[in-house]
Amino acid sequence: MDSNTAENTGPLIDVALSRMKTAIIRGELAPDTRLKVESLSKAYGLSSSPIREALNRLAQDGIVRATENRGFWVAPISVDDFRDISRLRVLLEREALVDSIEHGDEEWEVSVLTAFHRLSLMEKKLDAGPVALDDNWSDRHRAFHMALLSATPSPLLTGMIASLFDRAERYRRYSAMHRLEPRHKNNEHEALMKAAIGREKEKAANLLQKHIEGTLGRIVGALERQAATVQ
Incomplete structure (x- = not known):
């Protein structure tokens, strides 16, 4: 990724991160919900790259679960x-x-x-x-x-x-x-x-x-x- 692409993608990642994090915390995206990159891209009007990176960051925060073969899910509650x-x-x-x-x-x-x-x-x-x-x-x-x-x-x-x-x-x-x-x-x-x-x-x-x-x-x-x- 060149520097111009990184500069353009960075703010979009922040937008995706903020919107998805808010939706998960508020319960709009319920526990155990499958998070499909394609569907989220359409819903937020963003390309798949910032969506996927935001999901990876949310997985690091513990409110999203990432699996190698099955994609992303809202973390369960227990x-x-x-x-x-x-x-x-x-x-x-x-x-x-x-x-x-x-x-x-x-x-x-x-x-x-x-x-x-x-x-x-x-x-x-x-x-x-x-x-x-x-x-x-x-x-x-x-x-x-x-x-x-x-x-x-x-x-x-x-x-x-x-x-x-x-x-x-x-x-x-x-x-x-x-x-x-x-x-x-x-x-x-x-x-x-x-x-x-x-x-x-x-x-x-x-x-x-x-x-x-x-x-x-x-x-x-x-x-x-x-x-x-x-x-």
């Missing part, structure tokens, strides 16, 4: 997979939060406060439905969590956390479709924000762990209820 995601999130996000509290400056504090305020405003506008199914809430929820951890000096840690957060988001949305009662998290987010801004490292890390593990319990319950209905 209790064991989500437990593993949650376990890694606790380990990595605790570390990143302590890092951020130690290294975060005034600009970091402002970013955390701003992200929390934007999330709170959105929750006030929503009705009694599951907040995780609202795209604006999901975007602001992600922004708040990433702001909390943004002062860690490790770009590698940040990247790993972002990837795991997106994998968890697919489960949150699936859970919200099968939840018995809506859940609003603002009290948990507020306590987490105050502990972080107050530079209470251990308290903040423990609150974050409890937050992640609480989500784990609710989603496992939703997955088990859904599995029972199809048996």
Whole structure:
């Protein structure tokens, strides 16, 4: 591939990556769905090259499965997979939060406060439905969590956390479709924000762990209820 072709293909890969990733996380492309390059090319108006490269990148992120002879599939969901995601999130996000509290400056504090305020405003506008199914809430929820951890000096840690957060988001949305009662998290987010801004490292890390593990319990319950209905 010459340099001009690479320059032209690069942005198209990003477009395909963003659109497919969003569709998978939102459940528009359901778990175990076959991802045919030709069909996706037609749907997105792109050639097969950026589609195939985007699928390979999504496979690296864990939300697409690639097989040598059978092509690409949306990754399945399972209790064991989500437990593993949650376990890694606790380990990595605790570390990143302590890092951020130690290294975060005034600009970091402002970013955390701003992200929390934007999330709170959105929750006030929503009705009694599951907040995780609202795209604006999901975007602001992600922004708040990433702001909390943004002062860690490790770009590698940040990247790993972002990837795991997106994998968890697919489960949150699936859970919200099968939840018995809506859940609003603002009290948990507020306590987490105050502990972080107050530079209470251990308290903040423990609150974050409890937050992640609480989500784990609710989603496992939703997955088990859904599995029972199809048996």
